[in-house]
Amino acid sequence: MATARRSAARAWAVVAVLLAATLTARAADDKPYVMKISIATVGEVQHQFAKAYAAAVAKDSGGRIRPEIYPASQLGSTQQQAEGVQFGAIQCQVVPPEFLAGIDERFELLTAPALVTSIEGGQRLAANPAVRNLMLGLGADKGLRGVALFMVAPSVVVSRKPISHLADFKDMRIRIFASQLQRVAMQRLGAVPKPMTLGEVLPVLQDNALDGAVSAMTVLNSMQFQRVAKYVTEIDQPAIFGITELSKKWYDTLPADLQQIVDRDATAAAIGLNPSVIDFNARARRAWTDAGGQLISLPSEEQAALLRTLASVGTDVSKTKPTLAAAYKIITDAAK
Numbered sequence: 001m002a003t004a005r006r007s008a009a010r011a012w013a014v015v016a017v018l019l020a021a022t023l024t025a026r027a028a029d030d031k032p033y034v035m036k037i038s039i040a041t042v043g044e045v046q047h048q049f050a051k052a053y054a055a056a057v058a059k060d061s062g063g064r065i066r067p068e069i070y071p072a073s074q075l076g077s078t079q080q081q082a083e084g085v086q087f088g089a090i091q092c093q094v095v096p097p098e099f100l101a102g103i104d105e106r107f108e109l110l111t112a113p114a115l116v117t118s119i120e121g122g123q124r125l126a127a128n129p130a131v132r133n134l135m136l137g138l139g140a141d142k143g144l145r146g147v148a149l150f151m152v153a154p155s156v157v158v159s160r161k162p163i164s165h166l167a168d169f170k171d172m173r174i175r176i177f178a179s180q181l182q183r184v185a186m187q188r189l190g191a192v193p194k195p196m197t198l199g200e201v202l203p204v205l206q207d208n209a210l211d212g213a214v215s216a217m218t219v220l221n222s223m224q225f226q227r228v229a230k231y232v233t234e235i236d237q238p239a240i241f242g243i244t245e246l247s248k249k250w251y252d253t254l255p256a257d258l259q260q261i262v263d264r265d266a267t268a269a270a271i272g273l274n275p276s277v278i279d280f281n282a283r284a285r286r287a288w289t290d291a292g293g294q295l296i297s298l299p300s301e302e303q304a305a306l307l308r309t310l311a312s313v314g315t316d317v318s319k320t321k322p323t324l325a326a327a328y329k330i331i332t333d334a335a336k
Contacts, residue, residue, distance in 0.1 A: 032066040033254060035262075037092040038081045040198045042071040043222030045152045045280055046094045046242045049273050053092075053148075053244070056265040061258055067092075073199045078178075086143035088249035096152070097135060097243040098179040099197075104138045106327045108179040112314030113237040114307050115335045119281065122151030122239040123274050128334040134327055135243060145251050147266035148244035150273055153281050154236035158220050159212030160205065162294070163233040166302045175201050175213035182214065182238070185313050189306070198223075205229050216240050221284040226293035233296045235303070237310060244270075 054067035084090035136146030
């Protein structure tokens with residue numbers, strides 16, 4: 001009888017251990033996956049995308065994924081954010097693709113001037129299957145998974161003194177994105193290009209160490225640049241796009257159904273964003289002037305001359321590098 005009781009006790013102990021392990025596994029399965037979404041900007045188109053994407057993922061995953069949005073470079077500089085995504089500390093980054101050129105130089109090709117001349121043209125280019133496949137596939141061997149591409153805004157130049165003619169660019173120190181294409185473009189206009197992240201620009205403008213900056217009207221307005229530099233020249237070149245990159249390390253930990261959700265919802269959020277982008281940019285222009293800023297357009301013949309001057313930048317920069325040239329041809333063929 002004693003032996004039987006001991007055997008039964010051991011059996012129940014085994015059952016208890018197995019039950020505890022099962023409950024622990026279920027608790028682990030029920031624990032939500034945190035999805036930190038990091039952006040450098042605040043209150044503009046990329047931020048809009050991030051909010052729409054986060055809401056869709058939270059809803060469609062039934063709370064199994066818990067998105068958290070960190071705007072205004074709260075998780076570090078753009079480069080630090082990209083590194084965080086590569087290594088899994090940050091799960092998602094929304095950023096103009098040229099800021100990822102250090103990972104793959106083809107990321108900067110969409111910043112070539114004269115590819116598109118309108119927001120609608122930029123939206124069509126971003127939706128082109130060949131362009132999407134190219135851009136979203138970059139960085140796959142470097143820890144990234146691209147899931148969305150969308151048009152943000154045309155470029156403008158904000159400056160401390162007015163730029164009313166092409167000749168006014170001469171010798172001006174102009175902040176550019178981290179892009180060889182933007183560097184060459186500004187040099188052709190006679191300016192001195194200064195690559196900087198967004199967080200650096202306002203303090204440098206305030207210290208008179210910079211004369212102007214390439215950016216989007218939506219960004220300048222939401223960050224109240226008019227307090228430091230009230231003139232905006234709407235050169236509309238190049239187009240500014242946004243790309244959404246997930247951490248491949250994080251993505252690979254997700255169950256298959258959640259992987260499908262984060263992929264599908266990113267595409268849907270980008271498409272859903274398109275109708276509001278034109279209005280968002282228009283409202284930013286009105287808000288800029290309402291706050292005391294000034295908008296400047298180059299004379300039509302000078303705007304045409306600007307396009308002629310910059311049209312060959314992409315070809316000239318990429319032609320010496322076969323991989324870059326092949327990717328640029330995909331983009332220019334789609335742009336046509």
